[in-house]
Amino acid sequence: MRTHYCGQLRTDHLDKTVTLCGWVDRRRDHGGVIFIDLRDRSGIVQIVSDPQRTPQSYPDAEFLRNEYVVQITGKVSQRPEESLNPKLPTGEIEIYAETIQLLNGRNKQLPFLVSTSETETVREDLRLKYRYLDLRRYSMSQNLHLRHQVFKAIRHFLEEESNFLEVETPILTRSTPEGARDYLVPSRVNPGNWYALPQSPQLFKQLLMVSGFDRYYQIARCFRDEDLRADRQPEFTQLDMEMSFMSEDEIITLNEALMTHVFKTVKNIDIPRPFPRLTYKESRSRYGTDKPDTRFALELVDVSAIVKDCGFKVFSGAVKQGGIVKVLPIPQGNDTISNVRIKPGGDLFTEATAAGAKGIAYVRVKAGKELETIGAIKDNLSEEQKQQLLELTGAEPGHLLLFGAGDTQTVNKSLDRLRLVLGEQLGLIDPDKVNLLWVTEFPMFEWNVDEKRFEALHHPFTAPHPEDLEDLKNARAQAYDLVYNGVEIGGGSLRIHQREIQEKVFEAIGLSKESAENKFGFLLEAFEYGTPPHGGIAYGLDRLVMLLAKEESIRDVIAFPKTQQASCLLTSAPSEVDKKQLKELEVTSTYKPKPNQQ
RNA sequence: GGGACUGUAGUUCAACUGGUUAGAGCACUGCCCUGUCACGGCAGAAGUUGCGGGUUCGAGCCCCGUCAGUCCCGCCA
Numbered sequence: 001m002r003t004h005y006c007g008q009l010r011t012d013h014l015d016k017t018v019t020l021c022g023w024v025d026r027r028r029d030h031g032g033v034i035f036i037d038l039r040d041r042s043g044i045v046q047i048v049s050d051p052q053r054t055p056q057s058y059p060d061a062e063f064l065r066n067e068y069v070v071q072i073t074g075k076v077s078q079r080p081e082e083s084l085n086p087k088l089p090t091g092e093i094e095i096y097a098e099t100i101q102l103l104n105g106r107n108k109q110l111p112f113l114v115s116t117s118e119t120e121t122v123r124e125d126l127r128l129k130y131r132y133l134d135l136r137r138y139s140m141s142q143n144l145h146l147r148h149q150v151f152k153a154i155r156h157f158l159e160e161e162s163n164f165l166e167v168e169t170p171i172l173t174r175s176t177p178e179g180a181r182d183y184l185v186p187s188r189v190n191p192g193n194w195y196a197l198p199q200s201p202q203l204f205k206q207l208l209m210v211s212g213f214d215r216y217y218q219i220a221r222c223f224r225d226e227d228l229r230a231d232r233q234p235e236f237t238q239l240d241m242e243m244s245f246m247s248e249d250e251i252i253t254l255n256e257a258l259m260t261h262v263f264k265t266v267k268n269i270d271i272p273r274p275f276p277r278l279t280y281k282e283s284r285s286r287y288g289t290d291k292p293d294t295r296f297a298l299e300l301v302d303v304s305a306i307v308k309d310c311g312f313k314v315f316s317g318a319v320k321q322g323g324i325v326k327v328l329p330i331p332q333g334n335d336t337i338s339n340v341r342i343k344p345g346g347d348l349f350t351e352a353t354a355a356g357a358k359g360i361a362y363v364r365v366k367a368g369k370e371l372e373t374i375g376a377i378k379d380n381l382s383e384e385q386k387q388q389l390l391e392l393t394g395a396e397p398g399h400l401l402l403f404g405a406g407d408t409q410t411v412n413k414s415l416d417r418l419r420l421v422l423g424e425q426l427g428l429i430d431p432d433k434v435n436l437l438w439v440t441e442f443p444m445f446e447w448n449v450d451e452k453r454f455e456a457l458h459h460p461f462t463a464p465h466p467e468d469l470e471d472l473k474n475a476r477a478q479a480y481d482l483v484y485n486g487v488e489i490g491g492g493s494l495r496i497h498q499r500e501i502q503e504k505v506f507e508a509i510g511l512s513k514e515s516a517e518n519k520f521g522f523l524l525e526a527f528e529y530g531t532p533p534h535g536g537i538a539y540g541l542d543r544l545v546m547l548l549a550k551e552e553s554i555r556d557v558i559a560f561p562k563t564q565q566a567s568c569l570l571t572s573a574p575s576e577v578d579k580k581q582l583k584e585l586e587v588t589s590t591y592k593p594k595p596n597q598q
Numbered sequence: 599g600g601g602a603c604u605g606u607a608g609u610u611c612a613a614c615u616g617g618u619u620a621g622a623g624c625a626c627u628g629c630c631c632u633g634u635c636a637c638g639g640c641a642g643a644a645g646u647u648g649c650g651g652g653u654u655c656g657a658g659c660c661c662c663g664u665c666a667g668u669c670c671c672g673c674c675a
Contacts, residue, residue, distance in 0.1 A: 032632030179675035226674040
């Protein structure tokens with residue numbers, strides 16, 4: 001039906017007769033000459049029709065409206081000197097339409113404007129309901145093209161340069177303990193039994209290593225039935241990789257090459273290697289988080305040692321109860337941040353309390369290093385303590401010191417949040433900067449207060465650091481996360497490949513021998529048939545593409561995403577099903593709608 | 599499960615402290631216009647102010663409930 005894409009045409013095509021298919025992006029009717037911007041996925045080209053030069057197409061051109069689908073045949077012509085359009089890649093040429101064939105019109109007014117030149121933001125629920133129209137729009141089309149480029153670059157690197165093999169793993173698999181809530185699928189053939197959709201292909205990829213596939217990858221859909229966020233969808237796409245006979249350093253090096261290749265290919269950005277590395281411990285201490293945004297400086301300073309015996313009970317009490325006191329020093333903060341914002345009702349106060357803090361203490365450093373603060377702090381710190389505080393935090397006149405005091409986790413969390421908000425607001429973040437870094441040496445386990453047990457921080461197949469085997473519960477893991485501008489985009493580890501160690505880890509997370517045998521017996525058994533040392537990594541590709549596209553939500557890089565209520569506004573999924581279907585599955589719903597609903 | 603914000607014409611927004619007939623840009627419809635490219639000009643049509651209830655002489659605005667969307671906390675090995 002067509003000979004070219006609209007966006008491809010250049011002066012090399014001059015005098016060629018071409019046939020194009022696409023949508024009317026805009027029509028400009030001058031009463032005599034009519035211009036049509038014809039759009040397909042490649043871009044836009046200008047079509048011209050006028051009663052003298054193209055009398056046969058003119059009546060059809062008059063009839064066209066936005067988003068009509070047409071096939072146009074005509075000759076590629078040089079635009080007159082004064083009508084060149086440098087804003088369009090096709091702006092030196094135009095097509096004189098010999099024929100315009102209407103392939104399909106449009107009967108309804110569009111729910112929103114689609115045209116490439118339209119930049120107004122539209123309500124997201126409308127966009128999602130009419131996603132097929134939304135995807136015609138320039139930015140969404142660009143995002144999906146970018147996503148494709150990223151996937152292509154990944155495949156090229158892994159297959160052509162690194163000898164990886166793509167293997168698919170089951171979507172219908174078994175539910176395993178730990179981790180997120182599973183999506184369950186009832187088995188008709190085995191009534192009363194359920195499949196789970198995979199949270200990741202973790203166990204299968206390890207088994208592929210047992211099988212000797214050596215270097216595996218898959219661009220895999222994963223499913224987690226948890227609440228949604230701007231960067232979390234119930235189904236999402238991972239680049240899943242697993243390798244045998246490679247050390248942690250070798251895996252990291254290979255992945256740096258992969259990422260460098262992707263950034264170079266897709267964005268023409270050169271990223272210096274090796275990427276910086278931070279240990280988990282250092283990252284927590286300096287930034288309060290395990291995924292620091294290192295595009296800007298602002299670092300936390302632990303001042304517990306200085307204030308542990310001071311008279312200000314909020315500080316000394318926090319330390320005595322095993323917590324900490326940390327400071328976020330902000331250069332020129334005195335001029336840029338008012339007390340109103342720090343005190344109850346203020347935006348910074350709200351941020352801190354949302355993270356669990358009770359409030360924010362502050363000190364303003366004035367000329368001559370005089371401290372301006374609340375009396376309780378001023379009166380209860382000795383001159384020496386004040387002096388040490390200034391020294392340790394590097395505070396100069398003009399500095400605002402924001403304090404977090406309490407249990408370690410809350411202090412880190414709230415100051416991390418403040419740091420990010422202020423970094424943004426004070427314009428400290430260069431949006432074009434790309435910072436990739438590894439966070440390493442995660443702890444194996446974390447204490448779960450609610451369940452009163454240790455749980456795996458990464459997952460229970462992560463190998464402990466060989467130096468830490470004696471004290472497993474406090475061991476470091478051979479695990480690593482890749483952080484891109486403060487967002488975790490990938491994480492992986494060396495895996496356990498010996499039955500005894502795996503059993504010890506299961507024991508540490510409170511999984512009974514029977515339970516472990518029941519749920520992971522196949523893995524433990526596999527370890528007894530010659531399992532190579534192996535490890536891997538998984539990337540959240542939606543997040544990676546989101547960041548590359550400079551979008552704020554992964555929904556903007558997913559063709560058909562779900563809303564925060566996990567529903568699809570286009571298809572109205574999830575939906576009720578026929579009673580007959582449930583009966584075949586031996587499933588009944590216990591759900592009762594609230595009386596005042598519907 | 600919890601907190602916050604939003605919902606007004608097809609769409610993006612406005613509408614003062616609760617006050618007359620709810621406005622504007624774009625889109626749409628009609629007419630005019632031969633070099634525009636976000637073309638231009640003239641005219642027109644277009645509203646259950648998400649839904650239900652309440653307060654009030656009077657509600658887009660206040661209150662209660664509800665639905666939907668967004669952001670966040672919890673949750674997400």
